[in-house]
Amino acid sequence: MSPTxxxxxxxxxxxxxxxxEARGVEKWYPNGFHALRGxxxxxxxxxxxxxxxxxGSGKSTxxxxxxxxEDFQKGSITVDGIALTNDLRQIDAIRREVGMVFQQxxxxxxxxxxxxxxxxxxxxxxRPKAEVKEQAMALLRRxxxxxxxxxxxxxxxxxxxQRVAIARALCMEPRILLFDEPTSALxxxxxxxxxxxxxxxxxEHITMVVVTHxxxxxxxxxxxxxxxxxxxxxxxxxxxxxxTNPSQExxxxxxxxxx
Amino acid sequence: xxxxxxxxxxxxxxxxxxxxxxxxxxxxxxxxxxxFLRWALGQAQWAVVRANSTLFALGRYPIEQQWRxxxxxxxxxxxxxxxWGMLRSHxxxxxxxxxxxxxxxxxxxxxxxxxxxxxxxLGLSGAVQLRWWGITALLLLWRWLAGxxxxxxxxxxxxxxxxxxxxxxxxxxxxxxxGLGLSPVSxxxxxxxxxxxxxxxxxxxxCFPLGVLLALGRxxxxxxxxxxxxxxxxxxxxxxxxxxxFLGQNMLGFLLPGGMAPERVWRAAWVLTLxxxxxxxxxxxxxxxxxxxxxxxxxxxxxxxxxxxxxxxxLPQALRVALPSMVGQFISLLQDTxxxxxxxxxxxxxxxxxxxxxxxxxGRNAEVYFTLAVLFWCCCAALGLGSRALERRLDPAxxxxxx
Ligand SMILES: Nc1ncnc2c1ncn2[C@@H]1O[C@H](COP(=O)(O)OP(=O)(O)O)[C@@H](O)[C@H]1O
Ligand SMILES: [Mg+2]
Numbered sequence: 330m331s332p333t334x335x336x337x338x339x340x341x342x343x344x345x346x347x348x349x350e351a352r353g354v355e356k357w358y359p360n361g362f363h364a365l366r367g368x369x370x371x372x373x374x375x376x377x378x379x380x381x382x383x384x385g386s387g388k389s390t391x392x393x394x395x396x397x398x399e400d401f402q403k404g405s406i407t408v409d410g411i412a413l414t415n416d417l418r419q420i421d422a423i424r425r426e427v428g429m430v431f432q433q434x435x436x437x438x439x440x441x442x443x444x445x446x447x448x449x450x451x452x453x454x455x456r457p458k459a460e461v462k463e464q465a466m467a468l469l470r471r472x473x474x475x476x477x478x479x480x481x482x483x484x485x486x487x488x489x490x491q492r493v494a495i496a497r498a499l500c501m502e503p504r505i506l507l508f509d510e511p512t513s514a515l516x517x518x519x520x521x522x523x524x525x526x527x528x529x530x531x532x533e534h535i536t537m538v539v540v541t542h543x544x545x546x547x548x549x550x551x552x553x554x555x556x557x558x559x560x561x562x563x564x565x566x567x568x569x570x571x572x573t574n575p576s577q578e579x580x581x582x583x584x585x586x587x588x
Numbered sequence: 589x590x591x592x593x594x595x596x597x598x599x600x601x602x603x604x605x606x607x608x609x610x611x612x613x614x615x616x617x618x619x620x621x622x623x624f625l626r627w628a629l630g631q632a633q634w635a636v637v638r639a640n641s642t643l644f645a646l647g648r649y650p651i652e653q654q655w656r657x658x659x660x661x662x663x664x665x666x667x668x669x670x671x672w673g674m675l676r677s678h679x680x681x682x683x684x685x686x687x688x689x690x691x692x693x694x695x696x697x698x699x700x701x702x703x704x705x706x707x708x709x710l711g712l713s714g715a716v717q718l719r720w721w722g723i724t725a726l727l728l729l730w731r732w733l734a735g736x737x738x739x740x741x742x743x744x745x746x747x748x749x750x751x752x753x754x755x756x757x758x759x760x761x762x763x764x765x766x767g768l769g770l771s772p773v774s775x776x777x778x779x780x781x782x783x784x785x786x787x788x789x790x791x792x793x794x795c796f797p798l799g800v801l802l803a804l805g806r807x808x809x810x811x812x813x814x815x816x817x818x819x820x821x822x823x824x825x826x827x828x829x830x831x832x833x834f835l836g837q838n839m840l841g842f843l844l845p846g847g848m849a850p851e852r853v854w855r856a857a858w859v860l861t862l863x864x865x866x867x868x869x870x871x872x873x874x875x876x877x878x879x880x881x882x883x884x885x886x887x888x889x890x891x892x893x894x895x896x897x898x899x900x901x902x903l904p905q906a907l908r909v910a911l912p913s914m915v916g917q918f919i920s921l922l923q924d925t926x927x928x929x930x931x932x933x934x935x936x937x938x939x940x941x942x943x944x945x946x947x948x949x950x951g952r953n954a955e956v957y958f959t960l961a962v963l964f965w966c967c968c969a970a971l972g973l974g975s976r977a978l979e980r981r982l983d984p985a986x987x988x989x990x991x
Contacts, residue, residue, distance in 0.1 A: 398888065398889060428889070429889040431886065433880075436886075439905050439908070439982075449891060452892060452896050453891040453896070498889075
C-alpha cells in the first residue's frame with residue numbers, strides 16, 4: 330500500500346482516469362457569504378485525497394459540490410466525465426455514481442439496517458430485491474455487523490452506525506466515495522473501527538475524497554493531502570511533504586495547531 | 589388487595605392537606621354522581637331515545653333498504669376487527685406467550701358486554717338485538733383471526749391490506765347510495781349517526797392527501813406553488829367553518845360548470861374536506877420540520893429522485909411525528925360535523941333537533957343531548973385508541989423491543 334503521489338494536481342489528460350476535476354469553483358451562500366473562492370482539485374481513479382483545514386474553511390461545502398448537494402456560481406466541475414450543470418438528469422446520474430458518508434451518519438431511522446442498504450439500489454437502480462439483499466448482507470459482513478442486520482439504527486453504537494452508512498454507500502456500487510469527517514461525531518474508542526473499514530477500502534483502490542482530521546490515516550493512505558483555508562485550496566502535496574515540510578506558511582500554522 | 593389499599597392510602601392521604609383535598613373531591617364526585625344517577629335512573633324518560641333509535645342511527649333511510657346498511661355495518665365490523673388485530677396483537681406471537689396486551693383484552697371484553705347490554709337497555713326488538721350480537725361476534729372473531737394469523741402473512745399482502753379501507757369506503761358508498769343494481773336512495777333521506785360518520789370519514793380520507801400536498805407545496809421551491817399553498821392555508825384558517833359551509837352551499841354552484849354542483853350532502857362534505865386539509869397541512873408541516881435535513885441529503889446522495897426521497901424517507905418519518913396532532917384534527921373534524929345541522933342537514937344534531945321539536949317528546953332535551961354526547965364520545969375514543977395503537981406500531985424502538 331505505497332501511495333503513488335504527485336506533488337501538484339495532475340494535468341487534464343482526458344485519459345478517462347480523471348474522476349473529479351474542479352476548476353475555479355466559487356460559491357456564495359444565499360446570505361451572500363463567499364464560501365469557496367476559486368478552488369481547483371483533480372482526483373485520479375484509485376486515488377485517496379484527504380482534505381484538511383480549520384473548521385469553517387469550506388471543506389464540507391467543497392466536497393458537497395461534487396455530488397451537487399451544494400450548487401456553485403462560477404467555475405466548472407466534471408465528475409467521471411459528466412459536467413455538473415443544472416440539468417437534473419445529469420445530477421441524478423452523478424449521484425448514483427458518487428457515494429457519500431456524513432459526519433452525522435444520516436441513517437434512515439425508520440428502516441432496519443438491511444433496509445437502509447437495500448432501499449436505494451432497489452428504488453434507483455431497479456435491481457431485484459433478493460439479489461440486493463444478498464449483496465447487502467455480504468457488505469454488512471465485510472464491515473463486521475452482519476448480526477445487526479434486522480436491528481434499527483437507533484439500537485447501534487455510533488461506530489456501528491457509521492459502518493452501516495459506509496456499507497449503504499457501497500451498496501450502490503459507486504465509482505467515487507466522499508467522506509465528510511466520518512469520525513468526528515464518534516467517541517474516541519469507536520474511531521478505530523471506522524478507520525479500519527476505510528483503510529480496507531483504500532487498499533482496494535476505491536477512489537475516495539476524505540475530509541478528516543485523522544493525521545495517521547492521512548499519512549497511511551493518502552495519495553495527496555489538500556489544505557483548505559478561508560474558502561481556498563492553499564496547498565496540495567503528498568502526505569510526507571505535507572506533514573514534514575509544507576511549502577505554505579498557512580499549512581505550517583495549521584499543522585502547529587493539530588500536531 | 590392489601591398492597592392496593594396501601595398504595596391508595598399512600599397516594600391519596602399522604603399528608604393532612606392531601607387527605608382533606610381527597611375528601612372534598614370525593615364528596616363533590618359523590619354528590620355529582622348521585623345527582624346524575626338520580627336523574628338518569630329516576631327523572632329521565634329514555635323513551636325518547638328508545639322510540640327514535642332508528643332515526644338517530646339512520647335518519648329517514650327507507651326501511652325496506654335497511655338491509656344494505658346492516659351489510660355495511662357487518663363489513664365495517666370485519667374491517668375494524670382486522671385492523672384491531674393487526675395493530676394490537678404481538679407482531680411475533682411465536683416469540684412471546686401473550687398474544688394481546690392486557691388492556692386490549694379488557695377492551696375486547698368491555699365491547700362484548702356493551703354489545704350485550706346496550707340493545708337490551710334500549711329495548712330493541714329481538715331480531716335487531718340478535719343482529720347486533722352477531723356483528724359484535726364478527727368483529728371479535730376477525731380481531732382474533734387477524735391477531736393470530738396476521739403476523740404470518742406474506743409482507744406484500746400485509747402492505748396491500750390498508751388499501752382495503754378505501755375500497756370498502758367505495759363499496760359502502762354504493763350500498764348507501766344505490767347503483768350497480770341497487771335501487772338509489774336519495775341523499776336527502778340520509779341522516780343520523782350514519783350521515784355524521786359518512787361526512788366525517790369522507791373528509792378524513794380526502795383531507796389527508798390534500799393536506800400532505802399542501803404541506804409539501806408550502807415547502808416547495810417553486811414560488812407560485814409555495815405562495816398558493818400559504819395563501820390557501822391562511823385563508824381557510826382565518827375563516828370560521830360555519831361561514832365556509834354557508835359559502836359552500838351558495839358558491840359551489842357558481843364555481844363549478846353547470847350540472848356539476850354536487851348535492852347538498854356532498855357540497856358540505858367537500859367544504860369539510862377543504863377546511864380540514866388546511867389544518868392537516870399545518871400538522872404535517874410540523875412533522876416535516878422535525879425530520880433533519882441530513883435525511884433528505886442522504887437519500888439524494890444515494891441517487892433517489894426528490895419524489896422517491898420524500899415517499900420513502902422523509903414522509904414516513906414526518907407523518908409518524910405528525911400522527912398525534914393529525915388525529916387531533918380528525919377528532920375535531922368529527923365534532924365539527926354538528927355544524928352541518930345549521931345548514932339543514934339531518935346528521936346527529938339535526939336529527940336530534942327534529943326529535944326535540946316533536947310535541948310528543950317536549951322537554952326531553954337533556955336525554956337527547958346526553959345520548960348525543962355519549963355517541964360522539966365513543967367515536968372520538970375509538971379514533972384516539974386507534975391512533976395510539978398505530979403510533980406504537982410505527983415506532984421503530986417499540987417494534988425493535990418486541991421483535
Ligand atoms: N447554509 C449556509 N449559509 C451560509 N453560510 C454557510 C452555510 N453553510 C456553511 N456556511 C459557512 O460557510 C463556511 C464554510 O462552511 P463548511 O464548508 O461547513 O466548513 P468546514 O466543513 O470546513 O468546517 C463557514 O464559515 C460556514 O459558516
Ligand atoms: Mg464540515
